[in-house]
Amino acid sequence: MKLLADTEPLRNRDYRRLWTTNIVTVIGAQLSVVAVPQQIFQITGSSGYVGLAGLFGLVPLVVFGLWGGALADVMDVVDLIAMVFGMPRALFPQIAHETFHDPAEGGVALGLLFAAIAAGSVLGGVFSGWIPRVRRQGLAVIVCIALWGVAMVGFGLAVGLAGHVFGLGVWLWIAVVFLALGGAVDMVSAALRTAMLLTVSTDEMRGRLQGVFIVVVAGGPRIGDVAHGFAAASMGTAVAAAGGGVLVVIAVALAALAFPAFVRYRVARAHSAVLAN
Template sequence: MDIRPLRCRDFRILMTSGVVTMFGSFITIVAVPYQIMRLTDSYLAVGAIGVVELVPMVLGGLWGGALADAMDRRRVIVLCEIGMAVLAAGLLVNALLPDPAFWPLYICAGGIAALDGLQRPSLNALIPRLMKRDEMAAANAIQGMRWQIGSIAGPALGGLLVTQVGIAAAYAVDLATFVVSFVLLAWLRPAPAPPGAERPSIKGIVVGVRYAFSRQELMGTYVVDIAAMFFAMPMALFPFVADDLRSPSSLGLFYAATSVGALAISLTSGWVRHVHRHGTAVLIAAGVWGAAVVGFGLASDVATALVFLVVAGAADMVSGLFRQTMWNQTIPDELRGRLAGIELLSFSIGPTLGQMRAGGMAAAIGLRGSIVSGGLLCVGACGALARVLPRFTAYDERTSPHGRAETTEPVQPADPGQL
């Protein structure tokens, strides 16, 4: 694994803070639906969490992109971290009440999603300022590893806490992680807006959208990911597959398997710097994701199903690495925040619509038919997109005219007391 990015002080701070926060956030991802289930005993009430979170995250991401291009990115990151800590404290207080209410869970979950959307563009836009062009892929791999560690360990501990210790304990751990993360982030150096940055506005967001549409290679990264997730996102059907294989206890393994595959790619990612045709790499990886989902849908035993899910997770990670590298290497610094907001939109729409597609097709043609047909449609979509997006397929980082926009402003030592 290429660890050159870790030589950068601020990158180390961001990654350490991210590991801590991600760990706590995944615990809460388990705790909130579990508490709603206990309070309401309603499938609909639990499923409503996704709706409550999606809209605030999308709107927050778009506005957060505008903020990232107009304000000090460090300030945005830290203030959002404080806001999420306050909402985590709200979850804890509600859980400690003699009769906890369920409506604060929706308010806090929606608020955390909105703040996450506001914060993420600043986080994503800050990292390219810290890295050399040839370190981008390695930095993305390290970021991915941070996420995968949290997605494996967090839910496991969250499940243990909510079932064995108590829901309040889970929220208390999440709150503690936000406090630790805030202390770390306060030591980041300032990251002021580029010279001449405009105030955040709807007009500024539109400028970012127009820029994205003007570059086929960027649109390719969004469209390929949305297509892969829409056609071949099988997670909503995992409980049914576990029952179909007469192994309900394997459900947790299904959710962890894709993260295991992704983590394996992160740990062995030194090879990515030798790949320069990033668009082609994304298309191939998305096609492998679809093919692996087909294999999962056809699997007749748990072991085979897990193998295909590990392969799918690895392919998804490869796609993510090269998409992120294309964004970080070629988007001008003054637009990077707004484009990060658009990236967040693509991340949100594909999986959400994909879960709906999987459930609807399962009701219409059966469980296995939904999964297998989705994987085949994903592979077909990748082939079609390769033909209709020739500049995306031909993209080569060595010859791209969109070079990385270097920052010229001096970096000053951070004052932890000044936010």
């Protein structure tokens, strides 16, 4: 069974240019994802304000993302569950400073927390050669989102137990591992969701669906920033992170029951064989 990612598309010059420019864009975007929350936390000392900043970034994203029209489907509902309830990134500056004793301006712990999910995604992408062989894509997406929730529960527990039994450094790495696990399963989920979206949508609706998809994937975490920020202000960072993971598991189970057609979604055997080869 093929294990490593398929690099065949990179042989196409146009795709290679698109892929390369996208890397530059993502690097710039991720710099702001780290710098802005850290600066706001340093100024205010509140994860609530860190989360609130995401709300302001959501408005232009929704407006321009839905510029061509709006059409939501069950896939967007499933996406939104993980993105809103289970993305604790607004808590990273507070966790790094208060739990792992980073300096107020940020340090190693902050960098590790922000890099962990991305590192997991990279590993998940590198070893994604098996994904085209998945036929029950709907069920696979449900499982991946549930695993994301479990990973966030583990992350929250690691934060809550930091300093107990083991040293802070050990719990920091345990937290990083759980975040990386979440990033890996999220990458698998994203690959399957994108394949499903492009397969089932018609040429006329594909652009609009892609716009909604982008709004959900990029906008969901911003709503999650707000929810986690204010939850941490009242319950603490560990409870907010772990509780968000629990909500993901519960909500995705309810979504699976509410939308059985999504769970039953399969790729035709012939189409799956073409993708695998």
